[in-house]
Amino acid sequence: MTISSSVRPISDTLSDFVATLDVQQIPAEVLERARHLILDAVGIAHASTHYDFAHRSLSAMNELSAGAGDTPVIGLATKLSMRDAMLMNGILIHGLDYDDTHAAGVIHATASTFPCALGAAARAGLAGDALLAAYVAGMEVGTRLASVARGGFHQVGFHPTGMIGAFACALAAGRLFGLNAPQLSMAQGIALSMASGSMEFLQDGAWTKRMHPGWAAVAGVTAATMARHGFKGPYRPYEGRFGVFNSCLGPLAKDGDLSLATADLGEVWELAKVTVKPIPACHFTHACADAAAILRERHGLRVADIASVRALVPQEVVKTVCEPVATKKRPQNSYDAQFSIPYAVATGLARGRFGLAELDEAALREESVLALAQKVEYAVDPDSPFPTYYSGEVIVTLNDGRELRHREHINRGAADRPISNADVQRKALENLQLVASPARAAQVRDLVLAIGADQTAAQLQRGLAARG
Numbered sequence: 376m377t378i379s380s381s382v383r384p385i386s387d388t389l390s391d392f393v394a395t396l397d398v399q400q401i402p403a404e405v406l407e408r409a410r411h412l413i414l415d416a417v418g419i420a421h422a423s424t425h426y427d428f429a430h431r432s433l434s435a436m437n438e439l440s441a442g443a444g445d446t447p448v449i450g451l452a453t454k455l456s457m458r459d460a461m462l463m464n465g466i467l468i469h470g471l472d473y474d475d476t477h478a479a480g481v482i483h484a485t486a487s488t489f490p491c492a493l494g495a496a497a498r499a500g501l502a503g504d505a506l507l508a509a510y511v512a513g514m515e516v517g518t519r520l521a522s523v524a525r526g527g528f529h530q531v532g533f534h535p536t537g538m539i540g541a542f543a544c545a546l547a548a549g550r551l552f553g554l555n556a557p558q559l560s561m562a563q564g565i566a567l568s569m570a571s572g573s574m575e576f577l578q579d580g581a582w583t584k585r586m587h588p589g590w591a592a593v594a595g596v597t598a599a600t601m602a603r604h605g606f607k608g609p610y611r612p613y614e615g616r617f618g619v620f621n622s623c624l625g626p627l628a629k630d631g632d633l634s635l636a637t638a639d640l641g642e643v644w645e646l647a648k649v650t651v652k653p654i655p656a657c658h659f660t661h662a663c664a665d666a667a668a669i670l671r672e673r674h675g676l677r678v679a680d681i682a683s684v685r686a687l688v689p690q691e692v693v694k695t696v697c698e699p700v701a702t703k704k705r706p707q708n709s710y711d712a713q714f715s716i717p718y719a720v721a722t723g724l725a726r727g728r729f730g731l732a733e734l735d736e737a738a739l740r741e742e743s744v745l746a747l748a749q750k751v752e753y754a755v756d757p758d759s760p761f762p763t764y765y766s767g768e769v770i771v772t773l774n775d776g777r778e779l780r781h782r783e784h785i786n787r788g789a790a791d792r793p794i795s796n797a798d799v800q801r802k803a804l805e806n807l808q809l810v811a812s813p814a815r816a817a818q819v820r821d822l823v824l825a826i827g828a829d830q831t832a833a834q835l836q837r838g839l840a841a842r843g
Contacts (some may be wrong), residue, residue, distance in 0.1 A: 385613045386496025388637045389516050390559035393546045396641070397826075398508040400654045405644045406827065408841030409541050410510050411799045412477040414477055414823040415651050416485045417839060419474055420467035421450040421819070422731070424841075425809050428582055445495060447840035450810065457494050458593045462600045464490035465589020469809050471731070472584075472713045473655040473806075477648060479762050480521025480535060481528070484649065486588035487540035488513035488547055491595050495551040497833035501703045503835055504827040517543030518636070518645040520613070523620060526691045526762050529574065537572020537587030538623060542612070544595020545602075552617040554603055562599045564608020567592035567619055577695060580702065580711035624686060651794040651802070653787050654729045656712070659692040660719040662783035667723025670771055678725050678743050684751040686716050687782075690759035694760055698754045704748045709734040717751035718744070720769055731809075764789050811841075 384740040398406075410466075415688045423429045433451065444455035449464050468474050469486040479482055488510055489636050496506035520542055521528075521535040528535040545562040546804075554562065571594075602608065614633055621628050654661050663686045671677060688697060696716045697703060706712035712734060722729050725744045732738060759766050768782040785792045800820060807816035822830075822838045830838075 382610050385633065385636045386560045386563040387556070388640070389546060389563065390556040392637075392640045393512045393516065393550050394554075394556045394559055396503050396512050396550075398640065399841045401508065401511055405511065405646055406507060407796065408647055408649075409507060409514070410824050410826050411796045412485050412646070412651070413489055413510070413647060413826065414803045414820060415623070415799050416468045416474055416489055417449060417819060417823055418806035419471055420464060420472070421811060422806035422809045423467040423470040424450045426470065428470055429467060431582060432463060432586075434611050435652060436460075436463045443582060445579065445586045446497070447836050449839045452841040453510055456508070457498055458596060461490045461494045461592040461596060462586065462589035464493070465587075465592050466585050469588045470585045471655050472657060472710075472711075473652050475651050476658045477518040477521065477645065478650060478658075478765065481526055481762060482516045482517060482521035482539055483536040484514050484517040484521075484540065484543065484774070485587060485784065486536065487544050487591035488535055490589060491544040492547045492551065493832060494592070495548040495596055497836045499551050499553075499832075501551060501832050503825075503830045503832055506799055506832040506835070512550060513543040513547030513642065514544050514649070514736045515640065515647045519636050519638065519640075523631045523633055524624060524627075525630055525632065527624045529628060530696055531573045531623065531625055531628060533623050534572035534574050534584060535588050537591050538570045538619060540588055540591030540625055541566040541594040541598070542619075544592045545598040545676060545704035546595075546695070547650065548596040549599035549602065549826045550721065552603055552626070554599060554658065555799075557826065560610065561606070562595075562602035564610060564612045565598035565601050565606060566594055567609060570619060571600060574695070576710070577714060578699065578702075580708040582710065584710075587602035605706075606738035607717070608757045629645060648790045650788040650790060651793060651799055653802075655731050655734065656719060656729060657696055657714045657784070658788075659696045659713070659765050660716055660767075661788070662786040663769055664729045664767075665717055665787055666767055666769040666781045666783045667720045668727045668729075669726050670769060670779055671724050673680040673781070674779055674801075676724060676771070678747050681724065681747060681750065681771055682774045683772045684720060684724070684747070685770040686753045687722050687770070688716060689766065690751055691757035691761050692753045693755070697823065701765040702839060705745055706753070709739060712739055715748075716753055717748040720751045721748035723744070723769075724771070758784075760784065
């Protein structure tokens with residue numbers, strides 16, 4: 376992936392877009408969807424406070440902030456330093472793997488962009504509409520940049536949510552801090568040396584993926600602040616010889632498409648294509664999980680009647696949700712389970728659903744489900760439309776020799792099969808009420824859906840924190 380040095384850097388085009396975007400230019404339906412994506416994230420963040428990983432993360436952040444923090448955290452009655460709060464908020468939003476996904480970019484963009492925009496807008500003393508515009512700008516940039524790789528980051532072990540999120544956050548924070556276009560370009564160059572995110576967590580169910588979006592927010596606000604003070608970064612962080620795509624994709628860089636980084640900016644709104652998750656697991660498992668649940672309901676299946684199961688998945692997702700086979704068939708923890716086709720399919724066939732309850736310790740140790748997961752094999756789907764859709768098909772062979780099959784060609788929640796704003800509100804209230812009263816849950820919902828009205832970013836930030 377090379378480009379002539381005489382061609383204008385991609386970073387400059389992105390800087391101009393972010394610096395000049397007026398909230399009045401953003402269609403009303405895009406702004407409304409943006410509020411609902413934020414609501415989805417806020418609901419998940421509250422639900423995450425119910426889990427051990429959140430409190431262990433908070434202990435670390437409290438130690439780092441050393442009691443000197445002034446920034447509220449979503450769903451918690453605590454204050455941290457601005458950057459530590461961004462990291463913590465990112466962990467909470469992404470920690471249950473229940474947050475939104477941009478299909479073509481395979482990126483969880485809200486989980487980094489919103490914590491960064493919220494913290495930066497509040498620090499700058501700005502209104503809610505400024506926060507919303509910066510969030511939309513960051514989403515437009517992050518989703519396009521991630522799409523350049525055409526799913527390649529996952530194949531070489533990098534997580535685009537962390538890698539690309541840093542650049543989107545640098546631009547979102549830079550806009551809120553008043554950087555001009557040249558400074559925004561420098562911020563992107565600086566972010567190149569901070570962008571990170573390894574997929575090694577897949578080997579053993581480690582927690583590190585949970586921190587990738589929050590770390591991207593930290594990297595972005597750091598890069599923007601350094602650029603504001605005159606620190607210089609590379610001019611070509613994307614297309615350069617050692618830019619993010621050439622460095623991280625290696626041989627797969629030749630399959631990327633740099634034109635996607637700037638395609639239709641301000642005309643086509645990628646935020647509208649961001650999909651909301653109906654299942655708290657890797658988006659690659661959803662179609663097979665749904666197909667299994669549908670087969671169970673349609674045919675009245677019993678686990679004892681099933682001889683074997685085959686799941687058809689896109690070639691591009693095998694490394695993420697099908698391998699290593701041993702831990703996929705017997706997850707060691709909830710994170711293993713969230714990235715396991717065998718567990719998702721077995722759960723669908725045995726329980727008829729995959730929700731947060733299916734990630735509890737008791738569910739993960741249910742022997743009938745685990746025994747069924749041992750019978751689940753995978754094969755590459757020859758008709759996969761990946762990454763347009765994350766398709767899946769489940770084929771069940773019964774003890775009497777009959778074969779039953781169901782295909783979900785368009786996964787639930789995809790742009791052509793969307794989760795409506797009303798559905799997002801129901802999901803958010805369900806997640807909020809895991810830790811809050813119905814009245815408090817409704818209050819948080821109303822606060823988020825009013826972003827851009829008469830509230831400031833700081834008021835929103837305070838309103839999202841738990842009551843002390």
